[in-house]
Amino acid sequence: MWLPGRNPAEVAPEELTALVPPVRTFEGFAPEAFEALARLKSRPHIEQYRQEKPALRRYVQEPFRRLRDDLVVNWVLPNSLALETERNVFSRFLKNDFGAGGCYAHYWMAFYRQGRRRLADVQLIVSLHADGLRVGVYAGERRGRSGVRCERVCRRPGYRFWSRLFRYYKSKSTRGREKRV
Template sequence: MTPDAAPPSAFDAAVPFRRPAPLSLTFEGFPDEAFEALERLRAEPHIGRYREEKEVLDRAVTAPFKRYRDDLAVNWVLPNGLPFETERNVFSRILKNDFGRGGSHSHLWMSFYRTGRKRLADVQLSHAVHPDAFRWGIYVGEYAGEVFRAARSRMEAQPAEALALVNALIGRGYRLAFAPHVTKPEGHPEHDEPLDALPDGLLKAKGIWLMRRIPRAEAQALGPDLVGAAIDAQEELWPLYRFWTGAGGDG
């Protein structure tokens, strides 16, 4: 595709994605204090520690993460004509919604989802910063209602294609995880080796993830180039995204 070609129609984008060369970047990377503050929060995951760390979290975690999000919008969403929400409710909250118990997460994440929907009600392309890692992934869960049921039904109706897509991601370092229940404590089965068949229970799961983590040192060494690596990750996830959403984005 030539640089001045019109961007593809929504969700018809083929990989590799169209992207500026060089990328237009404002993100400079996450500083040491970002990971250090998240590590302290992991050791003390409650509102008191969050309040002590809030200034650092705002400056060293949230602000750079927003620039990372903006750079993905400029260099990936817009050039490829993708109708993703990039502003409204794309970020999680560090404080837990735990009915006043005052708990907190020790990571911050964001997801792109289709405009006109809610984040939890769609297939999500997610990005997260943890105390010791950065993570990319794709998720769909029961709160997405018919979108989730349709994605799961496609996997059931086309198990060979679904397995090939999942194994391709596992081969690139992604881990498959799923939740047998939303609230029950059975845990999340995880798979990081190529599969001979879709796992038992997957087609009755209440949530399905594929995610890949890179260590903190690697994320920091990338600096601004984390944005380009993120676009590479979206290319890897795109075939499964199109499969889950029905290829035309009409899930």
């Protein structure tokens, strides 16, 4: 999604706003999502993935898209943040392991700045694992100056960027599991 907006790296956390009342289509992840991911974690191979594919699509991927949509409508658009929220933001379960048939036992999405490549930029990430939802910032291997600056900002005392953003989603998405940041 290409919209004119502010560079997220230049927006102070206290300047962020949200829609009141928020628009919510995300209802959380069902226990079946965590169960399917746990089975995939115990046997991370393409055969297990094929067995779990309908459950992963229904209980992991579809709710994740609703979570992304809620974040865009309630946070990205109201704050005019120039973040990529459509192209290359979701992961895949199957690994590119040259035919070995491996797969990942978690699913994630990442927002990154428009006009940049996801792998070469700082990413705001949300990932779902068998033991719960995790949110954070990922600078990647090719982090450069942006990644160093991001690390410095996130280490500031009292910086609670993701805590503010996911206050509502924590209760609905972890189903009693702890959130890891």
